Amino acid sequence: MYCTNTCILxxxxxxxxxxxxxxxxxxxMKLKLFVDLRVFVLVLRLLVRHKNTSPKLLAKNISPKLLAxxxxxxxxxxxxxxxxxxxxPQGVLAQLAQDANxxxxxxxxxxxxxxxxxxxxxxxxAYWSVxxxxxxxxSxxxxxxxTLAQDAAVTVRQAVSxxxSxxxxxxxxxxxxxxxxxxxxxxxxxxxxxxxxAKLVQDANxxxxAVLAQKDxxxxxxxxFAELAKDxxxxxxLEVAKNASTPLNLLKxxxxxxxxxxxxxxxxxxxxxxxNRD
Numbered sequence: 532m533y534c535t536n537t538c539i540l541x542x543x544x545x546x547x548x549x550x551x552x553x554x555x556x557x558x559x560m561k562l563k564l565f566v567d568l569r570v571f572v573l574v575l576r577l578l579v580r581h582k583n584t585s586p587k588l589l590a591k592n593i594s595p596k597l598l599a600x601x602x603x604x605x606x607x608x609x610x611x612x613x614x615x616x617x618x619x620p621q622g623v624l625a626q627l628a629q630d631a632n633x634x635x636x637x638x639x640x641x642x643x644x645x646x647x648x649x650x651x652x653x654x655x656x657a658y659w660s661v662x663x664x665x666x667x668x669x670s671x672x673x674x675x676x677x678t679l680a681q682d683a684a685v686t687v688r689q690a691v692s693x694x695x696s697x698x699x700x701x702x703x704x705x706x707x708x709x710x711x712x713x714x715x716x717x718x719x720x721x722x723x724x725x726x727x728x729a730k731l732v733q734d735a736n737x738x739x740x741a742v743l744a745q746k747d748x749x750x751x752x753x754x755x756f757a758e759l760a761k762d763x764x765x766x767x768x769l770e771v772a773k774n775a776s777t778p779l780n781l782l783k784x785x786x787x788x789x790x791x792x793x794x795x796x797x798x799x800x801x802x803x804x805x806x807n808r809d
Contacts, residue, residue, distance in 0.1 A: 595620045607632035614638035625649050633658040640664035651675045659684035666690035677701045685710050692716030699724050711736045718742040725752050737764035744770035748777055757781065765790040772796035779806055 593616070601613045602623045607630070613619060614627045615638050628639045628649045633656070639645055640653050641664045650671045656662050659682075665671055666679045667690040680691045680701040691697050692705045693716045706717045706727045717723055718731055719742055732755050734740050743751070744759045744767050760771045760781045765788075771777055772785045773796045786797045797803050 593618065595623075599623055602627055607635055610635045611638050614642065617644075619644070621646050621649075628653055633661055637661050637664050640668060643668070643670065645670060647672050647675075654679055659687055662687045663690050666694060669694065669696055671696065673698045673701075680705055685712060688713045689716045693720055695720065695722050697722065699727075703727055706731055711739055714739045715742045718746070721750070725755075728752070728755055732758050737762070737767050740764070740767045741770045744768075745774060748774060753778075760785060765793055768793045769796055772800060775801055777802065779803070 595618070598613055598616060598619050601609055602619075604610055604613075610627060610630060610632070611634050614624065614630075614635055619642070621644060624639050624642060624645050627635050628645070630636050630639075636653065636656060636658070637660055640650065640656075640661050645668065647670050650665050650668055653661060654665050654671070654675045656665070662679060662682060662684065663686050666676065666682070666687050671679075671694070673696055676691050676694055676697045677700070679687055680697070682688055682691070688705060688708060688710070689712050691701065692708075692713050697705075697720065699722065702717055702720060702723050703726075705713055706723075708714055708717075714731060714734060714736070715738065717727065718739060728743060728751060732740060732743060740759060740762060741764075743755070744762075748756045756771070756777070759767055760777075762768050762771075768785060768788060768790065769792055771781065772788070772793045777785075777800065779802060782797050782800055782803045785793055786803070788794050788797075
């Protein structure tokens, strides 16, 4: 009987938190949240104190009062889950931004509703993973992003390079960063000025140039894309040949490329196939 009840509780816990926990794109929810039986039993006890005890309904209509109560729970796993909730009040987010556990602060830094002022304060967090989330958050003020562009952690600078709110001046500086991953991220940022792209097309690392070759050619000056089509590294030319937005005049030149892989990519390019359809 004990095992049966435990299984039921376990299922109810998953229904509640799988339903209302916000899962950011590209991030898998930690399975450890479902491992510690003591934690989910404790949360369920808190849930049943409220009039609405239906797990599914609580998941959809969880009250700010309940979130505030859970935000003060002694278990950091519970506070972390609260910080992911879509409907968490900004006041509770501000509270959890000061949490002693870095995982809870990370969840706050990742939340789309965290106030800019709170994100600004979190930009100096001792943990680089928290600063990384601040640098990735679209609500982070541009001035804060400019400061994080000088962060000692490569992953933080990389996140700043990818953030669409990063000031152009900061992107210019990041385009000269010693780490190729940072420069690649600058290439992928839609806010990167054309003059920066013109410099990066001459980057010594072919992987950096290849990232630019993957972008929509309509958003890149024609002269820059033409340079990529003549790149000395075949894998850069390969990316140009694979790009569905590559102009036909460049595809024609690449169809005679010395690399069979580049020629093969041209043959599979939808624009080329459409033009040469019998």
